[in-house]
Amino acid sequence: MKFAQQQLQKYRNEALQFEETLDLNDLISERFSDLILKAETVLVKGSIQMTEEDDYFLMANFHADLTLPSSRSLQPVDWSCDLNVAETYVENPEKIKEFDEEEPVFAIQNKTIDLDVAILDNIVSALPLQILTKEEEAGAPLPEGKDWQVxxxxxxxxxxxxxxxxxxxxxxxxxxxxxxxxxxxxxxx
Incomplete structure (x- = not known):
């Protein structure tokens, strides 16, 4: 789902409310196929409002159900997350310097705000460093093969x-x- 900058300019006085169902699997296979095996559709609720400084403020929340590879054996593991997104989008990339380093601020690309990319990037940033199957968590033996073992x-x-x-x-x-x-x-x- 993409929001055109021209469409968003109509919402100077009140926020554009949205509730969208996103299928991120094509984007995942294109960008993060090594981190995420598949994703269920993601229901995203939120708003985008134009600020007094002519920036765009995105606020959204969503729940994602994903299948990730185990960090030990690469076996599929189900994982879920609930996230809130609060990001600012600016037209001029030079304006990013005016914000604090901790604030999530991005330049608008091709005069659109791509909700799919924003949600997927937030999901990837929330992925755990280590994810194990239930058997691996319970102490299953470490993987091994011909002439090697972990x-x-x-x-x-x-x-x-x-x-x-x-x-x-x-x-x-x-x-x-x-x-x-x-x-x-x-x-x-």
């Missing part, structure tokens, strides 16, 4: 004591230099 970090350190020493030495070296301790306190304020 081992835990603890097992690796038992088999390679020199690596354990190197890791401990690196952790000691990461301690703060006493000459910089006052500078560390400065940034905590």
């Amino acid at each position: 081992i835990s970090e603890e097992e690796f350190l038992k088999e390679h004591p020199e690596e354990k020493e190197a890791k401990e030495t690196a952790e000691k070296d990461q301690k703060l230099d006493p000459r910089l301790a006052k500078l560390d306190d400065f940034f905590k304020k």
